[in-house]
Amino acid sequence: xxxxxxxxxxxxxxxxxxxxxxxxxxxxxxxxxxxxxxxxxxxxxxxxxxxxxxxxxxxxxxxxxxxxxxxxxxxxxxxxxxxxxxxxxxxxxxxxxxxxxxxxxxxxxxxxxxxxxxxxxxxxxxxxxxxxxxxxxxxxxxxxxxxxxxxxxxxxxxxxxxxxxxxxxxxxxxxxxxxxxxxxxxxxxxxxxxxxxxxxxxxxxxxxxxxxxxxxxxxxxxxxxxxxxxxxxxxxxxxxxxxxxxxxxxxxxxxxxxxxxxxxxxxxxxxxxxxxxxxxxxxxxxxxxxxxxxxxxxxxxx
Amino acid sequence: xxxxxxxxxxxxxxxxxxxxxxxxxxxxxxxxxxxxxxxxxxxxxxxxxxxxxxxxxxxxxxxxxxxxxxxxxxxxxxxxxxxxxxxxxxxxxxxxxxxxxxxxxxxxxxxxxxxxxxxxxxxxxxxxxxxxxxxxxxxxxxxxxxxxxxxxxxxxxxxxxxxxxxxxxxxxxxxxxxxxxxxxxxxxxxxxxxxxxxxxxxxxxxxxxxxxxxxxxxxxxxxxxxxxxxxxxxxxxxxxxxxxxxxxxxxxxxxxxxxxxxxxxxxxxxxxxxxxxxxxxxxxxxxxxxxxxxxxxxxxxx
Numbered sequence: 353x354x355x356x357x358x359x360x361x362x363x364x365x366x367x368x369x370x371x372x373x374x375x376x377x378x379x380x381x382x383x384x385x386x387x388x389x390x391x392x393x394x395x396x397x398x399x400x401x402x403x404x405x406x407x408x409x410x411x412x413x414x415x416x417x418x419x420x421x422x423x424x425x426x427x428x429x430x431x432x433x434x435x436x437x438x439x440x441x442x443x444x445x446x447x448x449x450x451x452x453x454x455x456x457x458x459x460x461x462x463x464x465x466x467x468x469x470x471x472x473x474x475x476x477x478x479x480x481x482x483x484x485x486x487x488x489x490x491x492x493x494x495x496x497x498x499x500x501x502x503x504x505x506x507x508x509x510x511x512x513x514x515x516x517x518x519x520x521x522x523x524x525x526x527x528x529x530x531x532x533x534x535x536x537x538x539x540x541x542x543x544x545x546x547x548x549x550x551x552x553x554x555x556x557x558x559x560x561x562x563x564x565x566x567x568x569x570x571x572x573x574x575x576x577x578x579x580x581x582x583x584x585x586x587x588x589x590x591x592x593x594x595x596x597x598x599x600x601x602x603x604x605x606x607x608x609x610x611x612x613x614x615x616x617x618x619x620x621x622x623x624x625x626x627x628x629x630x631x632x633x634x635x636x637x638x639x640x641x642x643x644x645x646x647x648x649x650x651x652x653x654x
Numbered sequence: 655x656x657x658x659x660x661x662x663x664x665x666x667x668x669x670x671x672x673x674x675x676x677x678x679x680x681x682x683x684x685x686x687x688x689x690x691x692x693x694x695x696x697x698x699x700x701x702x703x704x705x706x707x708x709x710x711x712x713x714x715x716x717x718x719x720x721x722x723x724x725x726x727x728x729x730x731x732x733x734x735x736x737x738x739x740x741x742x743x744x745x746x747x748x749x750x751x752x753x754x755x756x757x758x759x760x761x762x763x764x765x766x767x768x769x770x771x772x773x774x775x776x777x778x779x780x781x782x783x784x785x786x787x788x789x790x791x792x793x794x795x796x797x798x799x800x801x802x803x804x805x806x807x808x809x810x811x812x813x814x815x816x817x818x819x820x821x822x823x824x825x826x827x828x829x830x831x832x833x834x835x836x837x838x839x840x841x842x843x844x845x846x847x848x849x850x851x852x853x854x855x856x857x858x859x860x861x862x863x864x865x866x867x868x869x870x871x872x873x874x875x876x877x878x879x880x881x882x883x884x885x886x887x888x889x890x891x892x893x894x895x896x897x898x899x900x901x902x903x904x905x906x907x908x909x910x911x912x913x914x915x916x917x918x919x920x921x922x923x924x925x926x927x928x929x930x931x932x933x934x935x936x937x938x939x940x941x942x943x944x945x946x947x948x949x950x951x952x953x954x955x956x
Contacts, residue, residue: 548850549950561949568942637939640870647863648851 364426374518388485429620455620470507499528541566543606554601579634666728676820690787731922757922772809801830843868845908856903881936
């Protein structure tokens with residue numbers, strides 16, 4: 353199977369390297385690390401065992417990439433507007449596009465642009481980060497939760513099997529919207545608050561005020577999910593807190609972006625879902641307050 | 655008229671000096687500035703004209719103060735639990751206690767402790783700060799809004815006249831709860847956000863995200879006021895924004911407290927009113943989020 357990895361960072365680098373390591377023909381799009389990886393290859397330091405790809409197939413531009421059966425989009429959502437139109441030459445007719453990305457509301461955009469392809473969401477429950485050029489450090493978790501537009505069972509089964517064979521635990525979800533909201537259950541409280549309060553995950557679960565705030569936001573997401581017709585069991589929120597309690601102290605991706613001066617996924621993680629819920633009659637006030645604070649911090653330090 | 659000023663800082667120092675300057679017998683309680691003021695007196699640099707008191711009557715302890723007709727409590731609300739019981743020796747039977755302080759919910763506590771005295775709230779619409787020992791800098795505004803427990807008209811008229819004669823513009827409010835909420839309309843959005851976003855008032859009104867956030871909190875306070883039976887006209891919130899637009903860029907008192915490592919008036923400005931509204935069926939989510947964030951910042955940097 354020909355696979356394109358659009359964006360070889362903490363997510364694309366990890367899953368792409370696993371797919372290549374298990375024998376697939378993987379084509380990696382790189383930007384700043386291109387020259388380094390050309391010389392030194394890709395390395396994954398994983399708590400499941402380290403491995404490396406000495407000579408991965410790499411590209412500096414989507415125009416040079418071959419048409420693939422599966423295109424994994426693993427750039428930040430802030431780059432979607434630029435990247436989405438470029439996928440036309442990278443995905444085969446009848447192929448699939450898998451959005452390995454945080455956020456909410458982008459699969460319908462892809463489906464409108466690529467009506468002949470299967471459009472899937474991949475929710476990455478993983479702790480990994482780019483640890484220097486061509487190097488991904490994978491510290492915890494790794495499960496991939498998959499869902500498809502129109503619940504496309506064929507594409508789901510095919511891609512789930514592909515990842516499972518590559519050593520990635522997957523689960524298939526029937527409802528893409530609900531699956532996306534489940535991922536927001538972690539991202540909305542912890543990603544933004546780590547930027548606003550300038551701290552790692554451990555402070556967010558250990559400090560009583562931060563624990564109250566993040567749990568209240570999760571409760572709000574449960575209410576919003578119900579209001580938009582994608583109800584989630586309350587124990588799922590408890591499970592996110594428990595996972596974070598047990599996590600190695602961690603800088604969420606939004607904090608890493610903030611500290612590195614990169615754009616923040618504010619619309620992807622906050623704005624789009626806040627608007628979606630509000631259009632369906634539910635106002636997410638806790639999340640809104642965080643969104644405004646993040647917008648201020650981003651403009652101030654950009 | 656014998657007047658006690660409990661706490662000679664930006665508020666007590668300013669109003670107390672005006673009352674003394676207009677011929678009243680004013681007794682100032684001082685703490686850290688006692689020795690300095692004993693030698694150099696009190697100075698007010700005011701945009702209405704500078705003046706000073708070379709030999710004010712000062713005290714280092716409430717036990718040494720004479721019983722007074724009017725006791726102005728101008729300490730931070732965080733000191734109320736310590737100061738309130740000490741007022742027994744400072745206020746005459748039939749005298750009045752005026753709480754010149756930000757926050758919500760403390761007059762009923764005073765009324766329970768001092769049932770024979772008139773209990774009043776003084777809402778200080780003023781920009782002033784302590785500019786070194788024995789020196790208050792008054793940069794803008796100055797109006798004092800007065801209200802009494804049980805709408806005690808005699809006490810209100812007497813004390814309003816006293817301040818007016820001292821050159822302080824006053825207005826008398828019939829409903830103490832409503833008057834307190836009007837003051838929160840400024841304090842809840844601007845005091846806390848200046849700490850959370852680490853900025854002065856100008857950033858809070860000029861940055862679009864901060865302007866949206868602070869205006870949304872004001873709208874929430876309007877809804878809460880209505881829910882607790884103290885409805886305030888929406889144009890009052892607009893007026894607070896307009897005042898802040900026109901203000902000299904200013905560090906709200908909570909930010910000064912935070913930068914100086916002093917306790918924050920979180921319960922006074924946030925917690926008490928949030929609880930009051932919630933007990934009456936209205937949940938203030940914007941304000942709650944700010945409260946948790948402030949609690950975290952306070953514990954982190956204390």
